[in-house]
Amino acid sequence: MLTMGNSTCLSPCVSLSPCDSLSPSLSPHPKFPNPNPNSFLLSHPPFAPISLRSNQTPSRFKKLLSPNAPNCFVVASAKGELLKVIISGAPASGKGTQCELITQKYGLVHISAGDLLRAEIASASENGKLAKEYMEKGQLVPNEIVAMMVKERLLQPDSQQRGWLLDGYPRSSSQAAALEDYGIRPDVFILLDVSEDILVERVVGRRLDPLTGKIYHLKYSPPQNDEIASRLTQRFDDTEEKACEVAAAHTS
Ligand SMILES: Nc1ncnc2c1ncn2[C@@H]1O[C@H](COP(=O)(O)OP(=O)(O)O)[C@@H](O)[C@H]1O
Numbered sequence: 031m032l033t034m035g036n037s038t039c040l041s042p043c044v045s046l047s048p049c050d051s052l053s054p055s056l057s058p059h060p061k062f063p064n065p066n067p068n069s070f071l072l073s074h075p076p077f078a079p080i081s082l083r084s085n086q087t088p089s090r091f092k093k094l095l096s097p098n099a100p101n102c103f104v105v106a107s108a109k110g111e112l113l114k115v116i117i118s119g120a121p122a123s124g125k126g127t128q129c130e131l132i133t134q135k136y137g138l139v140h141i142s143a144g145d146l147l148r149a150e151i152a153s154a155s156e157n158g159k160l161a162k163e164y165m166e167k168g169q170l171v172p173n174e175i176v177a178m179m180v181k182e183r184l185l186q187p188d189s190q191q192r193g194w195l196l197d198g199y200p201r202s203s204s205q206a207a208a209l210e211d212y213g214i215r216p217d218v219f220i221l222l223d224v225s226e227d228i229l230v231e232r233v234v235g236r237r238l239d240p241l242t243g244k245i246y247h248l249k250y251s252p253p254q255n256d257e258i259a260s261r262l263t264q265r266f267d268d269t270e271e272k273a274c275e276v277a278a279a280h281t282s
Contacts, residue, residue, distance in 0.1 A: 113138060113193040114215070116200075119222030121276055122232040128222065129197055139189045143198035146179045147171055170201060177208040184214060226278060233273035237262035 113136055119125040133140045147165060150158035157175045164171045180199050183189065196216070200206040209215075235248040240263055246253050253259040 112190070113217055115193075115195045115218045115220060116216040117195060117197050117220040117222070118201075119220075120224065120229050122229050122236065122273070123222040123224040125197065125222055128220070129195060132195055132220075136193065136195075138193045138195040139186075140195050140197065141180065141183050141189065143176055143180060143196075143201075146183060147176065150175075150179060173202070173204055173208060177205065177212075180209075181212050181214070226274070229276075230270060230273040233268050233276075234270050236268050237264055 115132065115136075115138065117125060117129060117132070119128075129140055129142075132138065147158075147161045151162045151165075152158070157179075161171045161175055170176075176199065180196070184194060184196070200209055232247065232250075235250070237246045237248060237253075238244075239246065239253070239258055239261060241261060245251075246258075246262060253262060
């Protein structure tokens with residue numbers, strides 16, 4: 031597992047080669063001494079947190095600990111022939127950016143649970159209709175629907191040949207258990223560990239250019255000119271109140 035802290039660590043500094051040299055002497059990560067904040071993951075063996083102390087760091091992971099990525103550290107990994115990665119992080123934690131960098135660098139198939147569900151809705155299947163009802167209310171879709179979709183996608187020839195980056199699954203204890211039951215185990219688990227106040231600041235300053243689809247941030251990535259600035263819109267749920275709620279749910 032590799033966690034990324036509060037830094038705006040968006041450079042392609044991540045190194046995710048499957049690690050075959052981690053020894054049993056690795057200790058529980060100090061930040062996760064007990065099953066919080068990701069109890070559903072930490073209570074399942076494939077996701078058990080293991081920290082890699084800097085003096086044990088294999089050279090291939092050293093980059094993660096560079097000054098550019100002060101809060102990045104490997105906390106779990108396992109041997110694997112194909113690279114299989116799971117990534118987790120709150121909205122606005124930078125997951126989209128990291129997914130792009132990782133899939134580009136390692137040639138993995140990016141499998142997003144949200145995208146799979148949207149495709150199911152677009153196909154107008156019975157499962158899609160049911161999923162839509164939950165998604166419209168901002169609730170998790172029942173796992174019987176999601177687990178099967180994720181499993182099938184992971185077993186597709188492209189995922190099997192190129193390896194995969196699973197994004198947005200598991201999100202609960204029962205989902206983690208379902209992956210285990212299917213015998214699906216990641217080599218690396220990445221948790222984007224961003225503090226609540228930074229998540230809120232990112233969400234509240236986020237703006238969309240409806241013309242190009244580009245996302246800006248009023249402070250960190252402002253529009254280049256007044257014309258773009260004048261047409262920027264804000265997602266209805268990108269409010270401080272909503273952001274606090276979501277951030278608290280992900281970081282508590
Ligand atoms: N693992 C999952 N289990 C159940 N429902 C999910 C899962 N992943 C995504 N969803 C559903 O799809 C919706 C959109 O997910 P996603 O695209 O990841 O966006 P967000 O990051 O805003 O949740 C979620 O609000 C939820 O309803």
